[in-house]
Amino acid sequence: MSSRPHIAPSPLKLPLATQVEQSLRRRIEHGDLQPGAKLPSIRGLAEDLSVSRNTVIEAYDRLTAQGLVRSRQGAGYFVEEAVQRTAARGGSSNPKDAKDVAGEIWHLFSESGDTVKLGCGWLPEEWRDAEDTGYAVRQVARMERSALFNYSTPLGSARLRESLRRRLAGLGIAVEPTQILLTTGASHALDLLIRYLLRPGDVVLVESPGYYNLFGLLKLQGIKMVGVPRTEQGPDIEALERLLAEHRPKLFFVNGVLHNPTGTTVSAATSHRLLQLAERHDFLIVEDDIYADFQSEQSVRLAALDQLRRAIYLGSFSKTLSCSLRVGFIATTHPTISALVDIKMFTSIASSRFAEEVAATMMENGSYRKLVERLRRRLDRQLVTTLRLMESAHWQIFARPTEGMFVWARRADVPDSSQLVRVAAKRGVSLSPGAVFTPDLAECPWLRINVSHATDKRATAFLMRPG
Numbered sequence: 001m002s003s004r005p006h007i008a009p010s011p012l013k014l015p016l017a018t019q020v021e022q023s024l025r026r027r028i029e030h031g032d033l034q035p036g037a038k039l040p041s042i043r044g045l046a047e048d049l050s051v052s053r054n055t056v057i058e059a060y061d062r063l064t065a066q067g068l069v070r071s072r073q074g075a076g077y078f079v080e081e082a083v084q085r086t087a088a089r090g091g092s093s094n095p096k097d098a099k100d101v102a103g104e105i106w107h108l109f110s111e112s113g114d115t116v117k118l119g120c121g122w123l124p125e126e127w128r129d130a131e132d133t134g135y136a137v138r139q140v141a142r143m144e145r146s147a148l149f150n151y152s153t154p155l156g157s158a159r160l161r162e163s164l165r166r167r168l169a170g171l172g173i174a175v176e177p178t179q180i181l182l183t184t185g186a187s188h189a190l191d192l193l194i195r196y197l198l199r200p201g202d203v204v205l206v207e208s209p210g211y212y213n214l215f216g217l218l219k220l221q222g223i224k225m226v227g228v229p230r231t232e233q234g235p236d237i238e239a240l241e242r243l244l245a246e247h248r249p250k251l252f253f254v255n256g257v258l259h260n261p262t263g264t265t266v267s268a269a270t271s272h273r274l275l276q277l278a279e280r281h282d283f284l285i286v287e288d289d290i291y292a293d294f295q296s297e298q299s300v301r302l303a304a305l306d307q308l309r310r311a312i313y314l315g316s317f318s319k320t321l322s323c324s325l326r327v328g329f330i331a332t333t334h335p336t337i338s339a340l341v342d343i344k345m346f347t348s349i350a351s352s353r354f355a356e357e358v359a360a361t362m363m364e365n366g367s368y369r370k371l372v373e374r375l376r377r378r379l380d381r382q383l384v385t386t387l388r389l390m391e392s393a394h395w396q397i398f399a400r401p402t403e404g405m406f407v408w409a410r411r412a413d414v415p416d417s418s419q420l421v422r423v424a425a426k427r428g429v430s431l432s433p434g435a436v437f438t439p440d441l442a443e444c445p446w447l448r449i450n451v452s453h454a455t456d457k458r459a460t461a462f463l464m465r466p467g
Contacts, residue, residue, distance in 0.1 A: 156182025
């Protein structure tokens with residue numbers, strides 16, 4: 001039987017890679033493609049479907065991340081031997097299976113304007129500052145011609161790294177510009193660190209709940225994840241100590257400030273204890289601080305306490321400045337930066353010089369500082385409104401955040417949040433089940449609510465009457 005998918009016209013205008021992925025996924029799940037079957041070559045499928053090779057590569061990468069497909073070096077792509085079928089379940093999907101994670105998440109990235117993305121991880125387009133950003137874009141295009149056409153340097157824009165050095169100094173993190181590596185967003189930063197520091201079979205600690213994209217990157221590299229429960233004060237120290245007695249992790253990935261998805265921030269006491277345990281048990285900590293600019297009163301950072309001895313610090317401009325101008329960074333020791341530069345150059349040659357110079361321009365002229373101040377004030381108002389609404393509708397809040405964009409909440413009478421996801425979808429509201437925020441994809445009653453999207457009429461109606 002042919003393994004070539006038929007792509008039907010998509011009413012939601014899904015990206016071509018998503019259409020190819022979904023078509024193949026349906027055929028695998030329903031048994032049309034048997035375990036062990038070889039998929040068409042990238043070039044062959046691209047020619048048959050009249051799409052680019054990159055489109056097919058992206059579709060195959062997603063299927064691999066979902067556990068449906070395995071790549072064999074020099075031989076191509078094959079259907080995974082241990083695929084669980086959905087046909088026997090009447091065609092329904094089960095969010096506990098790894099293969100369903102991408103399907104539960106990628107719909108939030110659809111360009112369709114038909115739904116309100118209440119479960120996404122970014123701000124609405126209308127919240128963005130088009131005027132100041134547009135001015136910086138025009139200025140870079142006019143004054144920095146090389147940024148339009150040339151590769152960036154291996155470390156990235158010197159202007160932006162100097163601005164970041166000053167910004168990190170304000171957080172108590174002392175670095176030189178040569179200790180900062182610019183990346184194409186925080187996910188790229190995580191990918192570089194995973195490639196350099198880990199090997200298949202290594203054990204790492206992750207927060208549960210935590211960042212689904214991190215979980216996917218670790219799975220792609222064959223890394224074993226062990227979940228550490230997140231509390232209102234940060235990672236559960238008692239649980240962490242028990243896990244350290246059983247495992248020998250190389251890394252612990254921690255989202256310290258305005259945590260995704262709970263909105264909590266690691267306390268000073270927990271931060272000190274984490275570093276003590278890292279020293280005693282000889283593991284590194286990757287401190288993901290991409291929501292730093294949404295915090296009004298700065299809290300202690302692991303990298304500041306540790307001065308980058310065991311803590312590796314990363315950040316991003318995607319959440320504040322622009323999701324399209326993908327700029328992230330890693331701050332760490334000189335030897336680690338040197339190794340990461342090599343991997344960056346091999347895998348992507350360079351990050352976007354244009355995007356880096358736009359960010360540098362806005363950092364230097366003060367418009368970025370004003371932008372984040374406006375965003376903080378607006379998020380603060382939206383958070384108060386959303387919490388009041390949800391509490392009046394008897395949602396259970398995990399920890400009442402005071403800043404940021406996320407609320408982690410549940411309905412006491414709903415044991416599996418995928419039920420609420422389906423209800424919301426019928427009412428034009430996009431969410432993702434709580435299971436995708438856990439490393440083991442266990443059934444989860446909790447949902448991530450993005451407060452910046454919560455005052456849309458459809459979102460408000462759902463939050464008031466989710467049943």
